[in-house]
Structures are given as structure tokens and as C-alpha cells.
Amino acid sequence: MSQNHADCQEDAWLLMDKTPPKLSDIRKTARSYRLRNLSSERLVEFVESILVNELPKIPTVRAISEYLFTTPRTLGCRLSLAGTTYRQIVNDVRLRQAKKGLANSAMSISQVSVANGYRDASNFSKAFKLKTGQSPSQYRAILRSE
Structure with a gap:
């Protein structure tokens, strides 16, 4: 039994020589x-x-x-x-997340813009309309009417 224990210690030293x-x-x-x-x-x-x-x-x-x-x-x-491109991916992610935020009626348009990294609601509205052809409030109104 002690023989095996000594072998284990020797093996441990061998393992310690190899820095992981x-x-x-x-x-x-x-x-x-x-x-x-x-x-x-x-x-x-x-x-x-x-x-x-x-x-x-x-x-x-x-x-x-x-x-x-x-x-x-x-x-x-x-x-x-x-x-x-990276910029296109960023814009797509922001738009997709903004649409989800607008579908959540508890969030204001300003809150949606901040949550998606826009400096202010005005920049967000311009970018949103450029991509969708609708303002955020128009998009939200259409969602609510469905």
C-alpha cells in the first residue's frame, strides 16, 4: 500500500513539472x-x-x-x-429590438430609443422611419389596431 502511495507522489511531481x-x-x-x-x-x-x-x-x-x-x-x-457589414448588423439589431420595444406598450418611444443606444428620440425616429417608412408612433398605432 505504501508503495502505491509513493508512486502517486512521484506521479504528482511529474505532473507538476508540466505547467498547464x-x-x-x-x-x-x-x-x-x-x-x-x-x-x-x-x-x-x-x-x-x-x-x-x-x-x-x-x-x-x-x-x-x-x-x-x-x-x-x-x-x-x-x-x-x-x-x-458590422454597421449593417448593428442597425438591424437596433431596429429589431426597437420593434420589440414598441410592441411593448409600457415603454415610451423615448425609452425605446435609449434602450437601443440612440442619443435621443429624434435620432431614433429618423433612423426608424428611414428603415421602415413609418415613424415609431405610426408603427405602434398599426400594432395596436391589429
Whole structure:
């Protein structure tokens, strides 16, 4: 029995000689591998999910690329292959989330604009109308009449 115990101690010293990689390095490698193997559609979905979780803050393309352990240029190229840009994804996410907010009658238009990272309701209204052809209040009125 003591013989086995001595072997265990010896094995423990052997294991301690091999310094394990840092957890952060493992995560970095895993994310980098994951990015390389994501399809274009999945990459767009992944970026969208990050943005939704960060609203009302809008992370920069640099922040997103650092999170993915890549460069802004590589991220831009990968998004281009998917037929989009980071700015388009940001605008799409903001519009989709704004529509959800407008469907929630408890939120004012001003609250919806702030929740989606707009500086003020005026900027939000202009952007919303440009994308949908309706003002936020018109969109909400149509939802309520249905």
C-alpha cells in the first residue's frame, strides 16, 4: 500500500513539472478555433447575440473582434463573405429590438430609443422611419389596431 502511495507522489511531481496552460489561453484558442469554423450565417448570428446582450451600449468593431480573438479586418472580411457589414448588423439589431420595444406598450418611444443606444428620440425616429417608412408612433398605432 505504501508503495502505491509513493508512486502517486512521484506521479504528482511529474505532473507538476508540466505547467498547464492558462485558462485564458485555452479560451482564446477555443474562440479562435470557433471563429474559423463558424459558417458565415452563424458568425452573423453570434455577433448579433453579442450586440443584443450589450444594448444599450454598442461595442466597437474592435471590441467585438478582440472578444473573438481576431482583428477588425478579419472580422470585416468574414462579415463581407456573409454579405453584410458590422454597421449593417448593428442597425438591424437596433431596429429589431426597437420593434420589440414598441410592441411593448409600457415603454415610451423615448425609452425605446435609449434602450437601443440612440442619443435621443429624434435620432431614433429618423433612423426608424428611414428603415421602415413609418415613424415609431405610426408603427405602434398599426400594432395596436391589429
